[in-house]
């Protein structure tokens with residue numbers, strides 16, 4: 164994998180190039196947007212790490228240059244604590260992720276490893292080369308070996324190769340978002356962006372500019388042109404999470420874009436082509452929403468071309484040990500306390516549970532049991548203890564040993580927006596501002612966290 168480092172300050176640039184090489188990747192360097200543009204057209208790097216402030220432009224310009232080159236190059240933006248907002252803007256314009264300065268070796272290693280995995284996958288995954296999920300115990304990042312999951316994987320591989328809109332339904336926590344990203348990863352669009360929109364969370368006032376972007380001067384405060392969701396996802400996959408929550412006005416606008424396959428930025432006259440693969444999800448019965456007339460039938464039929472249903476965990480108990488082991492390995496990877504297995508009785512306890520919160524609940528339960536057990540195995544007592552109080556928010560696991568999570572008071576009659584804002588604030592406080600951990604706990608993407616922070620003006 165070839166990594167291009169874009170940084171104008173020579174010392175920092177060389178240090179970063181060295182670091183990238185030490186991590187085992189090829190590295191090249193550029194000192195300005197112009198040089199980066201040249202590098203894109205000449206060498207075609209697979210990953211670009213760019214500083215935000217450059218002599219002839221900013222990180223956003225580098226993101227655009229990468230896209231303009233037509234190469235599948237993932238851009239990582241370097242940012243200081245003070246300029247997170249600019250980094251978020253870069254992400255909105257298509258940057259893959261950002262790294263906080265000063266860059267820590269482990270952080271960079273993780274980001275590059277992730278991209279190199281994706282890079283290999285995108286290139287070396289002719290359909291026939293996919294390992295058999297029954298043997299591998301899963302498909303791409305999705306764990307499972309039960310009959311209903313093997314059937315799902317079969318459909319998923321097939322649908323991933325097509326360009327058809329996919330509708331994923333399933334109870335909360337069954338893995339709808341993982342399934343959506345797996346569809347993307349196995350598709351020909353894998354190297355292009357996967358962009359998730361939470362349809363219930365976009366503020367009505369901003370909805371058009373969120374989706375379609377806006378031109379500079381389109382409205383007060385629009386001090387520069389901004390790409391919307393459709394533009395960000397161009398060439399890739401647009402994930403419409405909780406699609407039943409889409410407000411009626413937005414449904415109409417959406418339908419129009421799907422019909423014409425074009426859209427315009429707010430305040431703009433240029434017709435832009437829409438080139439996204441749509442994957443929608445809902446934990447409600449969409450047909451029921453159509454019957455109740457809260458969801459437009461014409462939009463339903465357009466989105467529901469290829470339905471995939473994720474079975475609840477209680478219908479695939481055989482997967483519980485496999486999933487539990489997967490989550491244990493994940494936690495151990497981070498915390499390294501020396502756990503390698505489950506006591507037999509603890510797995511029995513986990514397999515017997517009903518899992519109303521499905522895989523997410525299992526993941527949390529494994530984490531709590533991890534906290535309560537002594538290495539090397541998760542003890543039966545710990546598993547039983549976490550199942551007894553499963554579901555009470557206060558007993559959720561402490562990430563990196565920070566103690567039980569605090570509660571957030573909620574009154575009947577409060578708006579969902581107000582409650583969401585409170586919860587978001589309290590969660591961020593509890594995890595000391597680490598937005599990745601907050602996103603994980605709240606079960607949303609990092610992008611959603613940033614969108615909401617902006618929406619509620621919690622950070623400027």
Ligand SMILES: Nc1ncnc2c1ncn2[C@@H]1O[C@H](COP(=O)(O)OP(=O)(O)OP(=O)(O)O)[C@@H](O)[C@H]1O
Pocket residue numbers: 304305306307333334335336337338339340341342446489522523526606
């Ligand atoms: N088959 C699976 N293999 C590995 N991890 C999984 C699997 N299914 C779910 N997970 C994990 O469980 C958690 C919940 O999954 P996800 O967010 O995809 O669920 P969801 O159906 O979108 O939930 P919600 O309806 O609440 O949005 C995530 O941390 C995800 O990584």
Ligand SMILES: [Mg+2]
Pocket residue numbers: 339340404606
């Ligand atoms: Mg989800």
